[in-house]
Structure formats: C-alpha cells, structure tokens
Amino acid sequence: MFSLQDAMVSALNQGNLTPELIEAMFAATQGTEGGAVVNPVQRDLTSMVSNTGPQNSSGTALSPTSERSEHDSSPRAKKARGKWVTYVPVDGEEFNELDAALSRLNELAGLTEEGAHMIRNKIWGRKKERVHGYRYRCPYQQRKGFEKCEFTALILFHPDGYFRIEIPSKPHLPHRSTNDPGSAPAKKIYLTxxxxxxxxxxxxxxxxxxxxxxxxxxxxxxxxxxxxxxxxxxxxxxxxxxNGTIGGVEEPGESILEMREYCERNTNLPDDPHKPFVVTFSMTPPSLYVLMSTRRLLECHGDHDILTTDCTYKLSWCSVPVIIYGTIAVPKTFKTLAVGVLLYEDEATMAAMLRAIRNRCADLGVNHAPKVIIADSAPAITSSWIEVHGEPKPLGLDKNYRWPLRPALTDAATIRLHCFVHMWRNLIKEARKLIGQVSDDREEAAKRLAAFKQGIRVLQEAPGHDLYPVAVELLRAEWEPEVPLLWEYFAKQWVHKRGTWNQFVHNLPPTVPRHTNGIEAINHGLRHNIITPGHSLANLLKQLLDACKSYSARQTATSAEDEDGDIWRTVKPTKSQVLCAGRWTRSASAKHIYLNEQQDTYYIPSNDLIRICGPGEELDHVVAEFSFKLAATDASVWNGWREYSYFSRQIRICRRTPSYDCSCHDSRTGACRHSLGVRLMEGRLQGYDLYEVRAPGECPRGRPRYTTEPALQTADDYVRRLLRQTDDMENVSAPILPAQAKIIPDEPVNRDESTLLSVIEDEDPVSSGDESEPYRAFERDLLAESDSDDTLAEETDDSDDASESSISSTPQYTGKDGSGGRLTADKICDYRLDVE
The missing domain is CATH 1.10.10 (Arc Repressor Mutant, subunit A)
Structure with missing residues (x-):
C-alpha cells in the first residue's frame, strides 16, 4: 500500500514537495479535505519545507539568498541568511546614475513620506558576468515599534554602463505597528x-x-x-x-586595464555637479595621463580670461607629476579647474589636456577662450599654448632691446606671462655665483648682489610697456661692464627668451598677477595635507578624485562680481581702502598733483621729494623733466640707471584709465590709495564722496619740541587750524581734480639743463614712501621666502600716511658753505645727508 511516508519521499526526491501538497496528503489520510484540525507533524513538515526552498535536479537543496534574480544561474554553494526571494527586472527603465536609480526605487517601494528611503546593506559583484550589485532593504525592517518588513530590491550595474532595477515578485506589504495593528504611525525623521x-x-x-x-x-x-x-x-x-557609503566616488583598479576601464566608464558628463569625471585620458605607452574635473568647476571657472598651470612632484613613490589647471579672478583669487597625472611633461600631452578642457567647456555651453596664461618657464607649457590657443604676443625683446614689430605677434590675442618668483629664484642663484667670481671681498660681493636685486625689482616695476626696454638698456649700461657674465646670462634667459614678467607688459592692468602663488599654495596643500604618498598610481588617482570632489564642493554659487574673470574689470574697493585714500588726500603729495593733459596722466611726487625740492618752482621742473623723459622712450635722455631708478620710485604715475592704474605696489590689489584718492578728488568714485571719507582739517603736525605759549594756554596756530576746518568742509564737496592739478607744460623749461639727479649714493637712505603698502609687504615676503639665503636690503619707511610737516615750514636748502640758490644733483645729495 502506498503510504503517506512513501508519497512524501517521492515528492521530496522529485522536488515537488510543497506546503499545499503536505496539507492535501494529511487531509486525504484523515478522510477530510481542507479540515480545520492541524496535525503537529503536518505543521512541522510544512515549516521545514517552507524554509528549505527549491532543489536542483540532484536533490540537493539550494541555499536561500536575498540577491537572487531570475537571470542568475550561478551555483549556490554557501548557505546564506534570509529567505528565498525571486527578483523581477523592471522593464524599460535604465539609468546613467546610481542616485537616479535609487530615487526610482524609492518610488516603486512606495516610500513617499519625508526622509524615508531604501537602505543599502550589501554590495556584491560577479566577475564572470562583470555585474556589480547593490542590495537595498526597507527602512522598516529594523524600525522599532513596527513589524519586520522583508521587502528588498536590487540595483545592478551592467557592463554597458547602465543601472537597472530588480524588485521582488511579491508586493511590498503595508507597515503595521506592533502596538496598534490597525494603524502605522510615522516615526519622526531627524534628518530632513x-x-x-x-x-x-x-x-x-x-x-x-x-x-x-x-x-x-x-x-x-x-x-x-x-x-x-x-x-x-x-x-x-x-x-x-x-567611508563612501553615501556619495562615494568610484575608484579605479590597480592595473592599467582596470584604470582604462574606469576612465572609459567615466568620460560622460554626470548629472551630479560635484561628481568627478574624466576630461581626457590616454593609457597607451609611452603616453600616460589622466585629467579629471567636475561640472561645477568647469561651469564656474571655465570662462575666465586668465589661465594658470603647474606640475608638482613627490606625491607618489614613483614621482609621477601631478598637474593642476586653474583660473584667476582678478585681483588675486585662484580657482581650481582640473587636476590630473601625467607621465611626461611634453607638448603633446599638455596640448591634449588644453584641447580637452576647451571641448568639455563647449559641451557645457561655456566659452573657454583664455587671453592670458601665467606659469613657470617650462617650454612645454608655451608650445602647447601656441598649438591650442594660437601665437601669443612677443615673449621678449629682440637683440636691439626693442619689442619685435612683426604684425603676427603684435596683433595676437593672447599673452604668455612668466612667473616673476620663479625667475627671481633662478636669477639670484646664478647671480650669487657669478658675482662671487669677480669679487674678492665677501662684503663687496654682498653689496653688489643687493644692488643687483634692487635693480631687478625696479625693472619689474617699470611703469609702462614701452618704458620696459628703456629700463633694460639703462640696467645693461650699469651692469654689463661690471659683471659681463651675469648680464649675458640675464639677457639671454630673462630678456630675450622669457621677458614677459614686467608689471605692465603688453599694457596689462596691474591687477593681473605676475606670479603663480595661488597654484603653488594648492600644490603645498596636496603635498602636506590632502595626498598621502602611496606605493601605486591607482592610490594617487583615488586621492586626486577625492580632492577634485572636495574642491568642487567648496565652490559655492557666489555673486557674479566675485566670480568675474574679466581682466579689465574695475575692482570694487572696500570701505577701509576708501578711508585710507581719504586720509591720503590730506597729505602733501595729494596737494601737489601734476597733470599731463596730452598723456592724460597724473604725476604724484612723494613726500620726501617735496621736502627736498620744496613746493615751488624746483618741484615743477623735476616733475616736468621726468614726464618728458618718460614720454621720449629713449635711454639716451636719462643720466644713467641711478637717476631712472630713483625718480621712478619717487614719482608715482596714475593713468586716467577706467580703473585708474597706478605704478605703486598697492595697485596690484586694484585699489591703491593714489588711484582711489584721485578718483575721490575727481568725484568719480561711485558710492563715496570726498566730504564723507575725508577727515576735516590738515594733517596733524605733531607735538612741537618747544613751545612759546605760557602754561595752560592754547597755541594760536592750533586755534587758527580749527577755525579753518569750517572753510575746508564747505569747499570739499566740489571736485578738486583736475581743476587744481598743476599742468605740465608742453615743452620743458631749460631743457638743456637737466634738473634730475645724475648721481645717487650707493647707500640710498630715501625710499619711495610705499613700504607700508600691504601688497608690497606681501611681495617682499614672497621674494624673501624664495631667497632665504640672503637678507634683502631694507628700505626706510616714509609712508604718505605718516604725520608730516607742512610744506611752508620745510627749511629751504642751504649748503655747507652757506650758499643757496638753484638745486643741483650735488646739492640735493648734500641736503639729504644734512636732514638725515
């Protein structure tokens, strides 16, 4: 007789034993069908079969797993936790991003309440099928106060680059509270x-x-x-x-094959603005490079006019160069554009990177057409720039120490600038060696080196594109006979081949930086804070990906003014800068401003020059002669380098351009006190009035050493100054300039008799009066850091903002022999020594 036990064994061997079959067998054995009485054996068998799952053809039970799909036929040797779940793919839905697929999965799961979403609890992969899987569970699976929810789902990343969703065949049941089965109160979500x-x-x-x-x-x-x-x-x-569970960056593998596959998968523009993608890459020997960026970096910074780039080493054991591209928003804000690695700093690699940046910006609708590139003097940077963005303006002077006049160069639309700090470091290193060869005494060599440094700084500050060749010729006449080898090296490397490091070269505004300090700071951060030196190229790429995402996340959507990359825009001054300019308008320099109407330029003498020459005719002759010599653009009209060097620091030039460019150091910030003061006195500084920012009265004269007034009595001159304040305040509302500026005549008076200095002492105690300017202090520290072996020559502080005596109380010149009269070069030197 065929017993119940035989029937169960037969069904078990065939894989057909189910809870329904067990129930039917017990019902047939007891003579009832669908009876309500349940045998304990029946209950145990039903539970056992329910937890066993399907079997294969050999009768071996398959281990249950919660990430099995209908398309998975891989063997299941290990027993895993959880019940058997059959997943069904969602037809017709493919996603480029994991976040988009997860959002769709939350909709399919019915998680509509605020903050509720599927939680990822496992990541696995199938190497043979090259499929990466992400398993997600319902948030109510481990939520207190609710019954455990068994709903799970899969998101599979296929080799074709798309994400697809697979959900269970069973529906997602409603969540029921353990306290009240009829209701499911929502739990408070803390992270909205x-x-x-x-x-x-x-x-x-x-x-x-x-x-x-x-x-x-x-x-x-x-x-x-x-x-x-x-x-x-x-x-x-x-x-x-x-740890990358949320918003993690996909990491490349260790081998070249895995890195190539990673680059191929991540070349498309992502939807996430902060997700890094590969701008361009090459894994074909001998060329090996990868350049990465984000949408936010390219969209925010790709349209700026100033491009800068640099390579840094020592970030990996194999010393693979790390390259950084960035832009500069005037006056001095560096913005990261892209980061990458390259095996060789050659022209082909850098040209491919520049071309890829331009093309990717075009895909985003950004016009990437930089007009200026500033970098070190690497030849590959110059040649790659020429290949992608065209021939730049002349890079240096010709053999006659003049700018080349070829139309192909002079009409070029781009400019290649060389970093002044890199030039300074290389030049001073060579100068120290060559000066030491011709100097027997160490003190003499130190004095020569200090004088040469001072000359290079004055040459870098030559106040005009056409005046730069004149200054070079004057410096040549000073140093070529003294140290011929030094001048030969300087002229060959930094005048003819790489001569675009002057502050006003090609008439660029002074707000365009002439150094790569911003990108060097990024390199320093990579070396010391962000990148941990590893033992593989893949490790370096992983850390650069995180750094690129971090740079993108820190780039917030700021105002258009702060993000403007136009090199010709006018920088808006701060209130403190305007108040500083208001204080300067009370100084002696502001009361002796000269105007050359033909050049549309103001000439502002320093306080020291006013004390030496006096406020009268002699000062007029000096400023007029200086103006004519500048306009001549001929080195023969000057009485030597020392004359040019001295007066170019004593007389500031403020051109009436839209930004009022000044030749002082602070003009590099876009808001020096001279240009702001002139605009205040002209009534052209928008948003400010001279009456509001200028303190009433003259500059305080300071406490006199002796007084003739009796005790407890007020000095009469103090009372007179107080009474004059009312008149000054009433007249200050009207524009002062250019009506009150002294007009420089069209022709110099006594042109045959030069009124400028021809001889200046080696130890010049007189400064330009600009040592207190913040940008000058910053640049002085920058040069001192690059030249730590030497102590730079210190200049005396003679700021225009310091307390001074009025011109009327300045003693007139009286020589050692008691003679006076017209000032000459020797008399000015004698007077300077006397006042010291």
Whole structure:
C-alpha cells in the first residue's frame, strides 16, 4: 500500500514537495479535505519545507539568498541568511546614475513620506558576468515599534554602463505597528532633506561637527534644539559619507586595464555637479595621463580670461607629476579647474589636456577662450599654448632691446606671462655665483648682489610697456661692464627668451598677477595635507578624485562680481581702502598733483621729494623733466640707471584709465590709495564722496619740541587750524581734480639743463614712501621666502600716511658753505645727508 511516508519521499526526491501538497496528503489520510484540525507533524513538515526552498535536479537543496534574480544561474554553494526571494527586472527603465536609480526605487517601494528611503546593506559583484550589485532593504525592517518588513530590491550595474532595477515578485506589504495593528504611525525623521544637504556639504568641506551643528541652527532647521537622536544621526551620516557609503566616488583598479576601464566608464558628463569625471585620458605607452574635473568647476571657472598651470612632484613613490589647471579672478583669487597625472611633461600631452578642457567647456555651453596664461618657464607649457590657443604676443625683446614689430605677434590675442618668483629664484642663484667670481671681498660681493636685486625689482616695476626696454638698456649700461657674465646670462634667459614678467607688459592692468602663488599654495596643500604618498598610481588617482570632489564642493554659487574673470574689470574697493585714500588726500603729495593733459596722466611726487625740492618752482621742473623723459622712450635722455631708478620710485604715475592704474605696489590689489584718492578728488568714485571719507582739517603736525605759549594756554596756530576746518568742509564737496592739478607744460623749461639727479649714493637712505603698502609687504615676503639665503636690503619707511610737516615750514636748502640758490644733483645729495 502506498503510504503517506512513501508519497512524501517521492515528492521530496522529485522536488515537488510543497506546503499545499503536505496539507492535501494529511487531509486525504484523515478522510477530510481542507479540515480545520492541524496535525503537529503536518505543521512541522510544512515549516521545514517552507524554509528549505527549491532543489536542483540532484536533490540537493539550494541555499536561500536575498540577491537572487531570475537571470542568475550561478551555483549556490554557501548557505546564506534570509529567505528565498525571486527578483523581477523592471522593464524599460535604465539609468546613467546610481542616485537616479535609487530615487526610482524609492518610488516603486512606495516610500513617499519625508526622509524615508531604501537602505543599502550589501554590495556584491560577479566577475564572470562583470555585474556589480547593490542590495537595498526597507527602512522598516529594523524600525522599532513596527513589524519586520522583508521587502528588498536590487540595483545592478551592467557592463554597458547602465543601472537597472530588480524588485521582488511579491508586493511590498503595508507597515503595521506592533502596538496598534490597525494603524502605522510615522516615526519622526531627524534628518530632513534640508539637514542632509547641510551635513553632506560640511562633510565634503571637511568641516567639524560643531560647524555643522551651527549651520543647522543658523538655518532654523532645529527649532527644538539639537537632541541626542539628531546628533547621533548627524554622526552616522558623516561616517557613511566618509567611508563612501553615501556619495562615494568610484575608484579605479590597480592595473592599467582596470584604470582604462574606469576612465572609459567615466568620460560622460554626470548629472551630479560635484561628481568627478574624466576630461581626457590616454593609457597607451609611452603616453600616460589622466585629467579629471567636475561640472561645477568647469561651469564656474571655465570662462575666465586668465589661465594658470603647474606640475608638482613627490606625491607618489614613483614621482609621477601631478598637474593642476586653474583660473584667476582678478585681483588675486585662484580657482581650481582640473587636476590630473601625467607621465611626461611634453607638448603633446599638455596640448591634449588644453584641447580637452576647451571641448568639455563647449559641451557645457561655456566659452573657454583664455587671453592670458601665467606659469613657470617650462617650454612645454608655451608650445602647447601656441598649438591650442594660437601665437601669443612677443615673449621678449629682440637683440636691439626693442619689442619685435612683426604684425603676427603684435596683433595676437593672447599673452604668455612668466612667473616673476620663479625667475627671481633662478636669477639670484646664478647671480650669487657669478658675482662671487669677480669679487674678492665677501662684503663687496654682498653689496653688489643687493644692488643687483634692487635693480631687478625696479625693472619689474617699470611703469609702462614701452618704458620696459628703456629700463633694460639703462640696467645693461650699469651692469654689463661690471659683471659681463651675469648680464649675458640675464639677457639671454630673462630678456630675450622669457621677458614677459614686467608689471605692465603688453599694457596689462596691474591687477593681473605676475606670479603663480595661488597654484603653488594648492600644490603645498596636496603635498602636506590632502595626498598621502602611496606605493601605486591607482592610490594617487583615488586621492586626486577625492580632492577634485572636495574642491568642487567648496565652490559655492557666489555673486557674479566675485566670480568675474574679466581682466579689465574695475575692482570694487572696500570701505577701509576708501578711508585710507581719504586720509591720503590730506597729505602733501595729494596737494601737489601734476597733470599731463596730452598723456592724460597724473604725476604724484612723494613726500620726501617735496621736502627736498620744496613746493615751488624746483618741484615743477623735476616733475616736468621726468614726464618728458618718460614720454621720449629713449635711454639716451636719462643720466644713467641711478637717476631712472630713483625718480621712478619717487614719482608715482596714475593713468586716467577706467580703473585708474597706478605704478605703486598697492595697485596690484586694484585699489591703491593714489588711484582711489584721485578718483575721490575727481568725484568719480561711485558710492563715496570726498566730504564723507575725508577727515576735516590738515594733517596733524605733531607735538612741537618747544613751545612759546605760557602754561595752560592754547597755541594760536592750533586755534587758527580749527577755525579753518569750517572753510575746508564747505569747499570739499566740489571736485578738486583736475581743476587744481598743476599742468605740465608742453615743452620743458631749460631743457638743456637737466634738473634730475645724475648721481645717487650707493647707500640710498630715501625710499619711495610705499613700504607700508600691504601688497608690497606681501611681495617682499614672497621674494624673501624664495631667497632665504640672503637678507634683502631694507628700505626706510616714509609712508604718505605718516604725520608730516607742512610744506611752508620745510627749511629751504642751504649748503655747507652757506650758499643757496638753484638745486643741483650735488646739492640735493648734500641736503639729504644734512636732514638725515
């Protein structure tokens, strides 16, 4: 007789034993069908079969797993946790991004409440099929107060580059509360989408938890304060961002094959503005390079006019160069554009990178057409720039020490600038060696080196494109007979081949920096803070990907004015800069401003020059003669290098351009006190009036050493100054310039008799009066850092903002023999020694 046991064994061997079959067999055995009485054996068998799952043809039970799909036929040797789940692909839906697929999965799961989303709990892959899988579970699977939800789903990344969703064949059941089976109250969500945005942004910017909490409180997103539950949620999300669970960057493999596949998968423009993608790459020997960027970096900085680039080493054991491309928003704000690695710094590699940046910006609708590139003197940078962006303006002077006049160069639309700090470092290193060869005494060599340094700084500050060749010829006449080898090296390397490091070269505004300090700071950060030297190229690429994403996340959407990359834009001054200019308008320099109407240029003598010459006719002769010599653009009209060097520092030139460019150091910030003061006195500084920013009265004269007034009596001159303040305040509202400026005549008076200095002492105690300018101090520190072996010659501080005596009280010149009369070069030197 065929017993119940035989029937069960037969069904078990055939793989057809199911709970329904067991129930039918027991019903037939007991003579009932569908009876309500359940045998204990029946219950145990039903439970056993339900937990066993399907079997293969050999009768071996398949191990249950929660990431099996209908398309998966791989063997299952290991037993895993969870019940057998059959997944069905969602037809017709493919996604380029994992975030887009996850958003669609949340919709399919019915998670519509705020903050609810599927939680990723496993990542696995199939090497043979080259499929990466992400398993997600319902958030109510481990939520307190609710029944455990078994709903899971898969997101599979296929070799064709698309993400596809697979969901269980069984529906997602409603969530039921364990306290009230008829209702499912929503649990409080601590991390709302707004809070998540702040936490993610602060985490990518490497901000502290305290900073994150303050951002949440300032935004008004935590009206009840920061509870322990919210603080725990913040820490958990920061941890998931740190380990890459949320918003992680896909990492390349160790081999060249894996890195090539990674680059091929990530060449398309992503939807996420902060996700790094590969701009261009090459893995074919001998060319090996990868350049990466983000949408945000290219969209925000790709249209700037100034491009800068540099390579840094020592970030990996194999010393593979890391290249950085960036732009500069005037006056001195560096913006990262792209980062990458390359095996060789050759023209072909750099040209491919420049061309790829231009093409990717075009794909985003950004016009990437930089007009200026500033970098070190690497030949590959210059040649690659010429290949991609065309021939630049002349790079140096010809053999006659004049700018080349070829139309192909003079009409070029781009300019190649060489970094002044790199030039300074290489030049001073060579000068120290060559000067030491011709000097027997170390003190004499030190004096020569200091004088040469001073001459190079004055040459870099030559106040005009056409005046630069004149200054070079004068410096040549000074140093070629003294140290011939030094001048030969300087002229060959830094005048003829790489001569575009002057502050006004090709009439660029002074706000365009002449150094790569911004990109060098990024290199320093990579070496000491961001990149940990590893033992493989893949490790370096992984860290550069994180750095690129961090740069993109720190780039916030600021105003168009702050992000403007136009080199000709006028920089808006700060209130402190305008107040400083207002104080300068009370100085002696501001009261002796000269105007050359033909050149449309102001000439502003320093306070020291006014004290030496006096406020009268002699000062007029000196300024007029200086103006004519500048306009001549001929070295023969000058009485030597020392005359040019001295007066180019004593008389500031302010051209009436839209930005009022000045020849002082502070003009590099776009808002020096001379240009702002002139605009205030002309009434052309928008938003400010001279009456508002200028303190009433004259500059304080200081406390006299002796007084003739009796005790407890007020000095009469002090009372007179107070009475004159009312008149000054009434007349200050009208524009002062150019009506009150002294007009320089069309022809110099006594042109045969030069009124400028022809001889200046070696130890010049007189400065240009600009040592207190912030940008001058910054550049002096920059040069001192690059030349740490020497002590730069210190100049005396004679700021225009210091307390001074009025011109009327300045003693007139009286020589050692008691003679006076017209000032000459020797008399000016004698007077300077006397006042010292």
């Amino acid at each position: 989408p707004a809070i998540k945005t702040i936490v993610d942004d602060c985490s990518r910017k490497r901000a502290t938890v305290n900073t994150t909490v303050m951002e949440i409180l300032d935004a008004g997103l935590a009206p009840d304060g920061i509870s322990p539950q919210l603080m725990k949620a913040i820490y958990n999300r920061r941890g998931r961002i740190s």
